[in-house]
Amino acid sequence: MDVSHLLDALNPAQREAVSAPAGHLLVLAGAGSGKTRVLTHRIAWLIEVERVPPWAILAVTFTNKAAGEMRGRLDALLAGRTQGLSVGTFHGIAHRLLRRHWQEARLPQMFQILDADDQQRLVKRVISGLGLDEARHPPRQATWQINAWKDEGRRPDMLEDRGHPQTRAQIDIYRAYEEACRRAGLVDFAELLLRAHELMLEQPALLAHYRERWRQLLIDEFQDTNTLQYAWIRVLAGNTGQVFAVGDDDQAIYGWRGARVENVQHFLRDFPGARTLRLEQNYRSTATILKAANALIAHNGSRLGKQLWTAGADGARIALYAAYNELDEARHVVQRIAEHLDGGGRADDCAILYRSNAQSRVFEEQLMQQRIGYRVYGGLRFFERAEIRDALAYLRLAANPNDDAAFERAVNTPPRGLGERTLDTLRTHARAARVAMWQAASLLLADKSALSARAGNALRGFMELIQRIAASAPDASGGLTLAEHVAQMLALSELRAFYEKDSRGNAESRVENLDELISVAARFEPGPEDVEAGLGVLASFLGHAALEAGEAQGEAGQDCVQLMTLHAAKGLEFSIVFLVGLEEGLFPSQKSLDEDGRLEEERRLAYVGLTRARQRLLLSYAESRRLHGTEMLARPSRFLAELPAALIDEVRPRVQVSRPLYAPARAHAVEEETDLPALRLGQRVRHAQFGEGVVTAAEGGGAHTRVQINFAQAGSKWLVLAYARLEAC
DNA sequence: TTCAAGAGAGTTTTT
DNA sequence: CTCTCTTGAA
Numbered sequence: 058m059d060v061s062h063l064l065d066a067l068n069p070a071q072r073e074a075v076s077a078p079a080g081h082l083l084v085l086a087g088a089g090s091g092k093t094r095v096l097t098h099r100i101a102w103l104i105e106v107e108r109v110p111p112w113a114i115l116a117v118t119f120t121n122k123a124a125g126e127m128r129g130r131l132d133a134l135l136a137g138r139t140q141g142l143s144v145g146t147f148h149g150i151a152h153r154l155l156r157r158h159w160q161e162a163r164l165p166q167m168f169q170i171l172d173a174d175d176q177q178r179l180v181k182r183v184i185s186g187l188g189l190d191e192a193r194h195p196p197r198q199a200t201w202q203i204n205a206w207k208d209e210g211r212r213p214d215m216l217e218d219r220g221h222p223q224t225r226a227q228i229d230i231y232r233a234y235e236e237a238c239r240r241a242g243l244v245d246f247a248e249l250l251l252r253a254h255e256l257m258l259e260q261p262a263l264l265a266h267y268r269e270r271w272r273q274l275l276i277d278e279f280q281d282t283n284t285l286q287y288a289w290i291r292v293l294a295g296n297t298g299q300v301f302a303v304g305d306d307d308q309a310i311y312g313w314r315g316a317r318v319e320n321v322q323h324f325l326r327d328f329p330g331a332r333t334l335r336l337e338q339n340y341r342s343t344a345t346i347l348k349a350a351n352a353l354i355a356h357n358g359s360r361l362g363k364q365l366w367t368a369g370a371d372g373a374r375i376a377l378y379a380a381y382n383e384l385d386e387a388r389h390v391v392q393r394i395a396e397h398l399d400g401g402g403r404a405d406d407c408a409i410l411y412r413s414n415a416q417s418r419v420f421e422e423q424l425m426q427q428r429i430g431y432r433v434y435g436g437l438r439f440f441e442r443a444e445i446r447d448a449l450a451y452l453r454l455a456a457n458p459n460d461d462a463a464f465e466r467a468v469n470t471p472p473r474g475l476g477e478r479t480l481d482t483l484r485t486h487a488r489a490a491r492v493a494m495w496q497a498a499s500l501l502l503a504d505k506s507a508l509s510a511r512a513g514n515a516l517r518g519f520m521e522l523i524q525r526i527a528a529s530a531p532d533a534s535g536g537l538t539l540a541e542h543v544a545q546m547l548a549l550s551e552l553r554a555f556y557e558k559d560s561r562g563n564a565e566s567r568v569e570n571l572d573e574l575i576s577v578a579a580r581f582e583p584g585p586e587d588v589e590a591g592l593g594v595l596a597s598f599l600g601h602a603a604l605e606a607g608e609a610q611g612e613a614g615q616d617c618v619q620l621m622t623l624h625a626a627k628g629l630e631f632s633i634v635f636l637v638g639l640e641e642g643l644f645p646s647q648k649s650l651d652e653d654g655r656l657e658e659e660r661r662l663a664y665v666g667l668t669r670a671r672q673r674l675l676l677s678y679a680e681s682r683r684l685h686g687t688e689m690l691a692r693p694s695r696f697l698a699e700l701p702a703a704l705i706d707e708v709r710p711r712v713q714v715s716r717p718l719y720a721p722a723r724a725h726a727v728e729e730e731t732d733l734p735a736l737r738l739g740q741r742v743r744h745a746q747f748g749e750g751v752v753t754a755a756e757g758g759g760a761h762t763r764v765q766i767n768f769a770q771a772g773s774k775w776l777v778l779a780y781a782r783l784e785a786c
Numbered sequence: 787t788t789c790a791a792g793a794g795a796g797t798t799t800t801t
Numbered sequence: 802c803t804c805t806c807t808t809g810a811a
Contacts, residue, residue, distance in 0.1 A: 120800060148801045173801080246801045281800095314799065413797050415803090435799085469787095476787050604801060624798050646797050662798080685796065686802040 081331035084303045088668035089341030097130045112141030115271040151253035157590040165242040167457040170603035175462040207247035208315040241461040279304030283315040339365045343372025350667040378677040378708040387419040406632035408619040412644040430617035439607035444567040455527035459493035471555035474515040532593045540579035634670035639678040640691035663696045690763040690775030742783040747771035
């Protein structure tokens with residue numbers, strides 16, 4: 058058989074991975090080493106050469122984008138011979154399993170998915186329902202804890218408080234939250250995975266069926282798996298399934314949300330006979346960029362070890378710009394982009410990468426001023442917009458009246474006279490009777506004296522409205538299409554009218570979005586897997602809305618400068634990368650510096666940033682930066698010192714200002730020049746935000762004077778004297 | 787019930 | 802500084 062079309066375009070390491078004999082394989086795929094190509098060619102190899110039927114293959118990714126990309130490449134490679142092949146995200150696959158086996162999973166047939174936002178609202182209501190103080194038990198933190206426990210596979214009964222009242226309360230919240238979800242037929246993201254895992258463990262026949270079916274498991278971005286996802290793969294593989302895991306421990310940047318890089322090491326221990334292959338040849342960046350990246354990541358201990366190399370040229374040296382402040386940094390970056398454009402370059406060659414979203418603003422302002430088009434990644438996506446979520450709440454409630462999260466959202470949007478007072482009565486009754494809000498509402502309406510006539514009428518009107526919407530559902534006997542159903546809902550609920558006369562500026566775009574929702578519904582077609590799982594068009598659509606939030610901003614195809622966080626940049630590449638804000642406390646972030654063991658992940662993030670660049674890499678930092686309203690002084694990031702100096706061109710030698718300030722004589726000079734209070738080392742001062750502290754150092758002079766103050770609460774900080782508005786005390 | 791002013795918090799994000 | 806959410810008054 059001729060297999061050359063599958064192997065010809067590959068390098069020896071890639072070829073070895075694609076054509077590997079039976080057995081588990083761990084592919085350590087460095088940045089830009091052709092990871093997706095190896096994955097897709099491996100699948101093609103299995104089907105064409107090993108004669109594995111497509112339905113016996115399960116390929117798992119983390120994002121819908123990656124799944125879509127893989128499916129597209131497979132279609133091109135296999136020309137349609139992909140019937141029955143399962144490609145999806147962990148959550149997507151778990152969702153389908155649960156839809157298909159809802160009875161075995163003890164879920165209502167019309168269960169709905171609770172997204173992160175809804176989840177937090179629900180947790181919040183649970184906390185106040187338990188009579189707990191929100192200040193002592195922040196909903197944010199409680200939600201985080203619940204998700205962390207679920208990601209570890211732990212149910213409330215498996216947890217112990219060990220005498221800690223705080224832990225006790227969190228377990229109580231967790232238990233009450235689970236109960237609320239059960240009553241409302243809601244499943245959050247972590248629950249999708251946990252339920253699917255439990256389903257397999259509790260139903261041996263089902264497990265046997267899926268082990269028999271999926272003999273080949275391929276996992277993308279393996280370093281991002283959490284405990285539960287790893288356990289799920291182990292269960293599914295059993296003793297018969299073969300696992301092909303692709304990942305890069307040096308690009309593990311999601312530890313903070315439960316991903317366990319250790320799984321890469323555990324894989325070799327837990328999957329007998331597993332072999333390791335390394336893809337180290339890079340097809341993306343210049344040798345200079347790779348040398349820098351290799352040098353940086355070498356500062357991390359506990360690596361599996363990898364050294365990227367390229368057959369290509371050295372390329373230009375890396376530029377480093379020491380900006381005076383964030384505005385100077387932005388001006389410089391935008392000027393370089395303008396030069397690139399003047400030279401005939403494309404805007405979308407350029408990406409500005411930063412550690413935190415707040416940094417994008419200055420760059421946006423400068424780009425706008427220079428009339429250079431740009432696109433900021435991240436932010437609200439289509440299905441996350443308030444008006445769309447409102448609309449979806451009506452659809453969900455009509456599909457499943459027990460969906461309390463949807464009830465709470467829809468009930469008074471638009472306002473219909475059902476305020477906090479009435480809702481509180483409803484919540485209390487629902488909790489006492491252990492039923493959903495909808496049922497509690499029915500009960501209260503039956504009891505003539507329970508509600509005021511006005512509230513009762515409003516509530517009755519709302520419930521009749523939901524029933525009228527439900528009657529127009531595609532699955533109901535009325536027989537409307539999905540798009541007609543959505544249009545009907547928008548009209549009946551008066552949502553569209555409400556947003557039309559919305560006074561808060563952006564009414565137009567909100568109405569446009571609502572209209573767009575009708576078009577989205579009209580275009581929507583359930584995927585083959587949804588059909589296979591027996592989903593109706595409405596359930597399929599609602600699942601799609603919850604699991605695939607859609608594009609952040611339209612016009613992705615336009616030629617414009619790309620702005621995004623380093624996290625968002627993972628997996629992408631650009632000819633010219635500006636990695637900005639390389640300052641201690643910003644990148645690496647202060648929060649990571651404060652906690653043990655978080656620095657290596659920051660370094661991996663920097664590694665991800667460096668390896669995004671194909672041709673040119675430009676680094677920058679600001680000596681002074683305005684953050685949260687206060688001017689802060691920062692030192693260059695330690696990561697800069699970890700790059701070989703020979704690879705770097707300092708665009709402007711940075712001003713050396715570290716003369717110690719000999720107080721009080723020098724402080725007196727400062728006072729004369731700038732009209733600032735005289736300061737001396739050791740003096741106690743007060744800052745509006747950080748409280749009291751002691752001056753421990755100072756440098757620079759005149760308007761540039763910066764002082765280091767050790768605050769009692771906020772710790773040690775460098776501040777620009779001119780902005781800090783310190784009071785002596 | 788609704789609106790407006792004040793308080794408080796502000797890494798990173800997908801599903 | 803800027804956004805979100807809570808709180809208090811009309």
